[in-house]
Amino acid sequence: MDLSNKIKYYAIMRQVGQNLSLHKCKEENKNNINPIQPSKVLAVLRSKKIYLNNDPESLTLEDFFKKNNISYKLIELCPFCLIKNQYTELNNEYYKFHNHKICKDCAIDEVKLEVDIGEEFIEKLLNKFKDVNKVIDIFNIKNPINHPELTKYDTITGGKEDRIKNYKIDELNIPDELKEIIRKKKIRELLPVQTLAVNGGLLDGKDLVITSATSSGKTLIGELAGIKNLKENKGKFLFLVPLVALANQKYLEFYEKYKNIFSVSLRVGMGRLSEHKQDEISTDPNADIIIGTYEGIDYLLRSGKLNDIGTVVIDEVHSLNMEERGARIDGLIGRLRYLKNINNKNRDNKNNIQLIYLSATIGNSKELANFLNANLIIYKGRPVPLERHLIFAKNDYNKINFINEVVKKEFNKKSKQGFKGQSLIFTYSRKRAEYLANLLNTRGIKSDYYHAGMEYKRRREVERKFMSQKIMCVITTSALAAGVDFPASTVILESLAMGGDWLNPSEFQQMCGRAGRKGMHNLGKVYMMVELGKKYHAKMGNTEDEIAFKLLSSEPEDVIVEYNEDEELEQILASISFIDKYHKPAEYTKLKNMKLMGKNHDLNYIVETLNNYNMVELHNRHNKNKTMSTTKYGYSTAISFLYPKDAEKIRKNLRKPIMDLVGYINPFENLYIPPHIKNKISKVINTNIPSKFIDGYEIIKENVSKITDKELRENILIWIIEFDGMIEEDIILYFSKYILNLRANKKTPAQISKILYDNYNIQTYSGDIYSYLENSIKVLDAVERIGNIYNKKIGAEAKIFKENISNPYKKKKKND
Structure with a gap:
């Protein structure tokens, strides 16, 4: 075919002696077929660019072209396209299908014949595996676990950093006690990321941002600096983590390692709900080593209870990206850096705080390190290779x-x-x-x-x-x-x-x-x-x-922090409280110069708003560098980690009974209709009932006349009778108070969950109840603090009720 004008030429090739020659030539133009001379066909072939498909049949024409001085180029066409009278050159992009090489479009079509999924998804699989049969097998194979050659997507291994010469433990400038502790763990030399950190100034007091894979040895990096600085009398060693569960693990790990040479304590914002007698855990803010959550350590800073800091390790620093906590972590880092700068200005070499930021995943690590004025250490390898498998x-x-x-x-x-x-x-x-x-x-x-x-x-x-x-x-x-x-x-x-x-x-x-x-x-x-x-x-x-x-195929996300107004009000209030405790007076310029990534509002506006809430008192307010201090109300709000509007919600409702107040501020909403009841009702009324009780209750109430099955009616009758005339908020408050009352009567979260099911046919989960009670304790902290300012009676009640919720068994143990 002449691709320039769509004219087709036909000829019979005959062997004449040693050569091939053309016979019975024809030309097809717009469906009209006419005979033409072989010489005309040869003329056309000599005048055009000739492409010869690289298949056995087509290759028989090579001698004919050469002997007739016809230039040609060998190409490879998709055989499936040829069947459809289409011409698709494969070049280097082709996909295996049985014994054929085919184009992307035909490969996608073949997979779609077997599997009903989107083209974009098929294309990604084909680009990965380059094999149509393999892609089809991935979806159709009965036991993919036994076929890793099909399921394996890739293997992530070490990088060039893994080839560096690592330091031996004996070569390090660290205390002998620490060397001995490390040796007991059967560690004789550092891992690559640890060696890179030492080269980056870890043991010289430099601030570092370290990005490295999970389980690559980042914790020991913090220990090397923290323990060294402790032994050199440079101040406490703080190790900060995002979650209580991890803080508990790190506390036990550090306690076992260092209990014979240093005091170790744990500071977390949660975890105060007692069920049984627990191991004795120190919470001493004056301990040599303090393991804590971000909020647990920030509480000590906001309240001025943390002094003599030498080393701070902030683990999982990419948590700055967390929607609900990013602003608080940013504020915490800003306050620690402010404290470091105070010591530098005062030339307090003893307390020149070393800040080490650890993360497995940061996209804009250079930008973050520049903002934090820290040396950047990037380790892209993995101590252990990682296979990633896709199972459909x-x-x-x-x-x-x-x-x-x-x-x-x-x-x-x-x-x-x-x-x-x-x-x-x-x-x-x-x-x-x-x-x-x-x-x-x-x-x-x-x-x-x-x-x-x-x-x-x-x-x-x-x-x-x-x-x-x-x-x-x-x-x-x-x-x-x-x-x-x-x-x-x-x-x-x-x-x-x-x-x-x-x-x-x-x-x-x-x-x-x-x-x-x-x-x-x-x-x-x-x-x-x-x-x-x-x-x-x-x-x-x-x-x-x-x-x-x-x-x-994703890359690590950038760390980006941007405060909304509530977050900025909380962070500025916390910083005023912090400066009040560490570096009086709290001046406008000090606040303005505090390094916060997420600042997003005019500082004058924020300060004036806090003043209007009666949380900040302004002095010489007409002076350009006005000073300020937190009121008792502002201080209580700051150390309770409340947005000012939430503190106002508590203050304005201090006349409510204590249980009503907690239920109003902290409602329990995780109530569910048991699946067997939900499914039966959905079938009877021909409507899919939501699993959440509050969402499903109104639908059930409207359709109760359709439910005629005796057992099913008995299951839901308690709801209709008990909650008749109640609106959604009333029902939630009812159960919130019910849970708090059961807890005050010495019930565990698991027992409370069972009682709710037995008495109300309501399904709950003990984990949700546990979290609810933990949050209620935090609310009671705030109510006690704010109540002691505006309503001492409710403040005293909050204290007693908080102790009862935290540990309802305490009095009984005293009498034992």
Whole structure:
């Protein structure tokens, strides 16, 4: 065919002696076929660019072209396109299909004949594997766990940094006691990221931003500086983490290591709910080593109770990106840097604070390091190689079967170091974590769940069982990705969602990084369990399969902080309180010069607003560099970590009875209709009832006449009678007070959950109740503080009620 004018030429090739010649030539032009002379065909061939398909039949023409002085170029065309009278040159971009090489469009068409998924998703798989059969097999194979050659997406290994010469422990300029502690852990030399940190000034007091994979040895970096500075009398060693669960783990780890040479304490914003007698845990702010959550340490700064700081390690600093906590972490860092600058100006070499920021995932690490005036250390390698696998499930049942197989297979293997393979399974909610753990146990998989709604002793029990390899897997929530330190060989992402949203790249990379531990495993593995077409609610734009590839190809997110007005009011109030305690007077210029990433509003406006709330008192306000101080109300608001508007909500409702006030400020909304009741009612009234009780109750009440089944009517009659005439807020307040009252009467979260089910046919989860009671204690802290200013009676009641909620067994123990 002449591609320039779509004219086709036909000829019969005959052997004449040693040569081929043209016979019975024809020309087809616009469906008209006419005979032409062979010489004309030869003339056309000589005048055009000739492309000869690189297949056996076409290659028989090469001698003919050469002997007739016809120039040609060999190309490769898609054979499937030729069948459709289309011409697609393959070049270097082709896809294997059986014994053929075909183009992308034909490859996509062949996959679509077998699997009903979107073209964009198919194209990404084809680009990855370059093999149509393999892509089809990924979806259709019955047991993908036994075919890693199909499921493996990639392997992440070390980088050029892994080839550097690492320091021996004996070569380091650190105290002998620390060398001995490290040797007891059978560590003889540093890991690459640790060596890079030493080269970057770690042992010379330099501030550092260190980005490195999870489990690559960042904790020891902090210890090297912190313990060295302690031994040189340069001040306390603070180690800050985002979550209570991780703070508890780090406290126990540091206590065991350093209890014979230093005092160690724990400071967290939560974790005060007592169920049983716990191990004695020091909370002394004057301890040599303090492990704490961001809020736990910031409370000490806002209240002026933390002095003589030498080293601060801020772990998971990418948490600055967290919507609800980013502003608070930014404010905390700003206050620590302010304290460092005060010491520098006063030439206080003894307390020249060294700040070390650790993170596994930062996109704009250079920008962040510049803002923090810190040296940047980037380690892109991994101490243990990481395989990432994609498993496609048709439904939830299919997904759970695959998880079952992975956990069993990994646990039956042992690493060279003698450790069985254990799995860490991430899912989207506490409810789901508990469900999966219970289900896997019924299938012979020894498993347990782990989330922030568990009491401290219960969490410790799960940690011990995992460390001693008595259980095969732990199921935890995606929200704990930055706070789970289980040495798992395998990570399973049961879902790619966290709560009601898809995972972001930072969260995903954090979870994947938990697989494989140096000294325990030769290889880490990640299994993404992807349900085709899955959405957890209608507002999710993408499906789970679409999100999977976005996450696999994602880069670390940039750290960006920008305050809204409430956040800026809280941070400026906290900073005024802080300066009031450490560097009086609190001047306008001091506030203005405090380094905060997220500042977004005019400082005069913020200060005047705080003054209008009666939280800040302004002095010489007409002076350009006016001074200010917190009022008692402002100080109480600052150390309670409240937005000013929320403090006002408490202040204006101090006349309410204490239980009503707590229920109003902190309502309990996690009430659910049991699935068996929900499903039956949905079927009867032909409407899908929401799982949340508050959302479903009104629909049930409107359709109660349609429910004629005696047993079903009895199940819901308690709701109709008990809540008749109540609006949504009344029902929520009713259950909030009911839970608080049960707790005051010595019931555990698990017992409260059972009572709610037995008495009201309402399903709750003990983890949600635990968190609710923890938050109620925080509310009572604030009510006590603000009440002591404006209503001492309610302040005293809040104190008593707080103690009763925290530990209702305390009086009984005193009498024992």
